Amino acid sequence: MNALLGRIGAALAAYLSRPAHVHSTAPAITGERLLAVLQPGDVLLVEGHSRISTAIKYLTQSTWSHAALYVGFESLQRAGRDPSHCFVEADINEGVRSVGIDEFTGLHTRICRPVGLSEPDLQRLIAHVIQRLGHRYDLRNVFDLARYLLPTPPVPLGLRRRLIQLGSGDPTRAICSTLIAQAFQAIQYPILPIVEQHSAERPDCPACVEEILRMRHHSLFVPRDFDVSPYFAVVKPTLAEGFDYKRLHWLHREPDPDQRAAS
Numbered sequence: 573m574n575a576l577l578g579r580i581g582a583a584l585a586a587y588l589s590r591p592a593h594v595h596s597t598a599p600a601i602t603g604e605r606l607l608a609v610l611q612p613g614d615v616l617l618v619e620g621h622s623r624i625s626t627a628i629k630y631l632t633q634s635t636w637s638h639a640a641l642y643v644g645f646e647s648l649q650r651a652g653r654d655p656s657h658c659f660v661e662a663d664i665n666e667g668v669r670s671v672g673i674d675e676f677t678g679l680h681t682r683i684c685r686p687v688g689l690s691e692p693d694l695q696r697l698i699a700h701v702i703q704r705l706g707h708r709y710d711l712r713n714v715f716d717l718a719r720y721l722l723p724t725p726p727v728p729l730g731l732r733r734r735l736i737q738l739g740s741g742d743p744t745r746a747i748c749s750t751l752i753a754q755a756f757q758a759i760q761y762p763i764l765p766i767v768e769q770h771s772a773e774r775p776d777c778p779a780c781v782e783e784i785l786r787m788r789h790h791s792l793f794v795p796r797d798f799d800v801s802p803y804f805a806v807v808k809p810t811l812a813e814g815f816d817y818k819r820l821h822w823l824h825r826e827p828d829p830d831q832r833a834a835s
Contacts, residue, residue, distance in 0.1 A: 608809065609812045613697055615804065617682040617683075617795050628795075636682065640671070645658045661751070668704045684805070693761065701752070753793035768783070
């Protein structure tokens with residue numbers, strides 16, 4: 573029975589990973605320009621084009637369906653990986669793996685950078701994900717995978733994040749952000765913590781309150797959380813390279829009627 577479930581799960585995973593036509597909301601940044609800006613510890617968000625990406629974007633009401641952690645070339649070379657690889661990600665078919673920038677060619681991306689991360693914690697963050705290379709999602713969880721067969725599942729808004737949480741106890745999930753969330757939580761770097769207010773219990777200020785942060789479970793994080801987190805800066809390669817709008821070349825002619833209607 574386990575072997576049969578494994579084969580069915582593998583077929584489902586392959587089907588969900590196939591590309592589907594998606595009209596991107598923005599032009600893609602070239603790999604060369606991304607690499608010129610990326611720093612170890614950056615989270616690269618991706619607008620994927622697979623069937624499962626469509627479902628994830630619908631459930632999270634977000635552009636982003638995938639996340640990968642940029643760890644740099646040297647860290648992966650020391651781990652014996654392909655010298656052209658610089659990212660670690662969780663893939664539904666292959667599990668936790670390293671990939672190069674070519675994996676995201678032609679895809680709309682966003683760089684989210686943790687602010688103020690110390691060098692020792694950065695190295696712990698990178699070591700955390702590298703140690704999990706090769707971990708795989710249990711494809712026998714057919715029910716978990718079958719949830720994504722509908723690109724827009726009829727789920728109430730309040731339950732959509734829970735739907736993304738998968739039932740496997742393995743170190744990876746179909747949702748790649750679980751791996752990255754675990755890594756940041758291991759060094760106690762906040763993403764979207766639950767903020768609770770408690771009395772400061774100070775004799776000189778009985779009305780004072782202090783904020784206490786509580787971690788969310790790592791399986792509840794989705795790619796968009798790194799985008800909206802107040803602790804991650806959004807880095808745009810076009811601006812980081814020294815943007816000057818005066819140097820842009822414009823086509824000086826009236827747009828055609830179709831373009832005016834679309835705008």
